[in-house]
Amino acid sequence: MGLLDGKRLLITGVLTDASLAFGVARLAIDEGAEVVLTGAGRGLRLTQRTARKLPVVPEVLELDVTDPGQGQAVTDHLRDTWGSVDGALHAIGFAPEVCLGEDFMAARWGDVSVAMEVSAYSLKALADVVVPLMPRGGSIVGLDFDATRAWPAYNWMGVAKAALESANRYLARAHGSTGIRFNLVAAGPIRTMAAKSIPAFAQFEDTWSERAPLGWDVDDSTAVAKACIALLSDWFPATTGSIVHVDGGYHAVGA
Numbered sequence: 555m556g557l558l559d560g561k562r563l564l565i566t567g568v569l570t571d572a573s574l575a576f577g578v579a580r581l582a583i584d585e586g587a588e589v590v591l592t593g594a595g596r597g598l599r600l601t602q603r604t605a606r607k608l609p610v611v612p613e614v615l616e617l618d619v620t621d622p623g624q625g626q627a628v629t630d631h632l633r634d635t636w637g638s639v640d641g642a643l644h645a646i647g648f649a650p651e652v653c654l655g656e657d658f659m660a661a662r663w664g665d666v667s668v669a670m671e672v673s674a675y676s677l678k679a680l681a682d683v684v685v686p687l688m689p690r691g692g693s694i695v696g697l698d699f700d701a702t703r704a705w706p707a708y709n710w711m712g713v714a715k716a717a718l719e720s721a722n723r724y725l726a727r728a729h730g731s732t733g734i735r736f737n738l739v740a741a742g743p744i745r746t747m748a749a750k751s752i753p754a755f756a757q758f759e760d761t762w763s764e765r766a767p768l769g770w771d772v773d774d775s776t777a778v779a780k781a782c783i784a785l786l787s788d789w790f791p792a793t794t795g796s797i798v799h800v801d802g803g804y805h806a807v808g809a
Contacts, residue, residue: 555586556587558586558787559585559587561787562589562639562640563639563640563642563786564592564642564680565579565589565590565642566643567646568604568605569593571604572744573604573746574697574744574779575643575697576607576608577778578778578779578782579612580608581779581780581782583609585787589608590612591605591613591614592614593616594616594617594618594619602614619646619676620679622682626683629684629687632684632687637687639687639688640692640786641692641693641695642693642695643697643786644697645696647672647673647697647711647714653665653669653710654708654709654710655707655709661709669710669711669714670714673711673714674717677694677718677722678721685729688732688733691732692733693734693787694736695738695786696739697739698741700799701719705758722795730794735793735794738797738798739782740798741775741801742772742778742801742804743762743770744773744774745773762801766801766803767807777800785798
């Protein structure tokens with residue numbers, strides 16, 4: 555018997571089999587869940603191709619979180635096919651190149667607003683999609699990177715992650731009475747397509763495993779996937795508005 559037997563999950567953010575969301579989708583299927591993936595824009599074909607690498611090939615729906623029409627279409631489709639949804643994974647983030655790097659002052663609001671909408675407001679947009687399909691409650695889990703400090707070159711994406719963390723708390727407050735939980739998993743650095751866009755990612759690789767009390771492997775996302783599955787399951791019924799750190803303990807130590 556799996557942790558997610560009988561559950562139906564919407565999972566965003568699967569681009570390649572190195573994606574954190576792919577690891578979550580694979581483990582969710584192994585634990586008994588029925589899964590639907592979403593993709594957007596030019597990445598939709600990548601998602602469709604990668605979906606075929608999962609133990610059970612899931613349906614892939616188009617969902618651009620900046621397009622309310624697509625969100626409503628996903629809601630309508632899931633209502634027709636599933637009737638209800640038990641959980642969702644938010645693994646969505648993007649910032650224009652100028653928002654990353656060594657010059658924090660280079661980005662203008664037009665660039666920053668894109669990062670904020672896609673990386674933070676999108677948690678609310680995803681809630682718009684699935685909350686109407688959760689009459690008996692559910693769990694929405696987002697992937698995060700610790701926003702309590704300033705990281706090399708992370709710049710406005712770090713600001714967007716801080717907004718994501720705040721939005722998570724407010725969404726938890728807004729939907730707690732209906733039994734819908736919102737939580738984030740703050741993952742340590744993993745070699746993914748998204749990581750390649752961070753100019754200073756090599757600095758994280760060099761220091762993380764040395765400073766994390768439990769050590770850290772940038773090529774292994776298993777621990778992150780397990781944490782997401784636990785939060786999507788019924789094993790955390792009284793946890794919401796929280797951030798679970800899965801980073802080898804790096805966040806807890808100083809120099």
